[in-house]
Amino acid sequence: MAQTIVAPSILAADFSRLADEVVAVEKAGADWIHCDIMDGHFVDNISFGPAVVQTIRRQTGLPLDVHLMIQHPDHYIPRFAEAGANSITVHVEAEAQHDVPKTLQQIRAAGCGVGLTLNPATSFEAVEPFLGEIDLLLIMTVHPGFGGQPFRSDMMEKVKQAAQWRREHNEKLTIEVDGGINAETAAISIQHGANALVAGTSIFHTGDYAAAIRALRGR
Ligand code: DX5
Numbered sequence: 001m002a003q004t005i006v007a008p009s010i011l012a013a014d015f016s017r018l019a020d021e022v023v024a025v026e027k028a029g030a031d032w033i034h035c036d037i038m039d040g041h042f043v044d045n046i047s048f049g050p051a052v053v054q055t056i057r058r059q060t061g062l063p064l065d066v067h068l069m070i071q072h073p074d075h076y077i078p079r080f081a082e083a084g085a086n087s088i089t090v091h092v093e094a095e096a097q098h099d100v101p102k103t104l105q106q107i108r109a110a111g112c113g114v115g116l117t118l119n120p121a122t123s124f125e126a127v128e129p130f131l132g133e134i135d136l137l138l139i140m141t142v143h144p145g146f147g148g149q150p151f152r153s154d155m156m157e158k159v160k161q162a163a164q165w166r167r168e169h170n171e172k173l174t175i176e177v178d179g180g181i182n183a184e185t186a187a188i189s190i191q192h193g194a195n196a197l198v199a200g201t202s203i204f205h206t207g208d209y210a211a212a213i214r215a216l217r218g219r
């Protein structure tokens with residue numbers, strides 16, 4: 001398997017120095033930049049929109065991994081693609097109020113990598129019908145809405161199921177985990193088959209981004 005992908009979640013960065021923070025994590029060895037979009041409806045928090053994604057786009061050539069925790073994501077796909085998203089991930093839950101297969105096609109047609117994600121309370125069976133249409137499966141290891149929450153090890157069963165599906169159908173599928181990822185929980189996630197790690201607190205709330213990213217890779 002290729003090197004584990006590390007995607008710092010910009011939600012934990014110091015927003016008063018956003019441009020510097022993006023440049024700093026790129027220099028520190030990040031592979032992607034994870035952008036958490038929250039609308040105060042699908043999740044109980046509000047973060048940022050396409051204009052901030054565009055600002056991040058101007059600071060780095062790294063892929064932007066955009067995680068949409070919003071209702072009606074289909075309505076906003078063109079704006080995030082325009083803002084510079086390289087991959088767009090939408091939620092499978094009914095609360096997101098969109099036609100999942102149509103939205104996945106729309107992301108593909110916009111020229112972006114296609115991601116699908118499920119909350120801790122959602123079973124793996126809910127995403128199984130769509131696995132052949134996506135490039136990235138994001139398994140939430142916390143209930144979405146906030147950084148700094150504890151990792152849910154009971155989500156590793158889904159990572160195992162996804163890894164088995166990948167072995168049997170599509171070795172290119174990226175399995176990403178998000179929420180409470182640090183050096184210890186990263187190792188557990190990789191052991192079960194994850195190959196992309198989103199991390200906010202365990203990178204941005206440390207004094208040494210390079211050491212934090214190395215630690216996530218188990219170095
Ligand atoms: C939560 C977000 C995560 C979060 C990760 O809803 O999707 O990306 O920012 O933050 P940490 O790593 O602090 O749990």
Ligand code: ZN
Nearest residue numbers: 036067178198
């Ligand atoms: Zn996220």
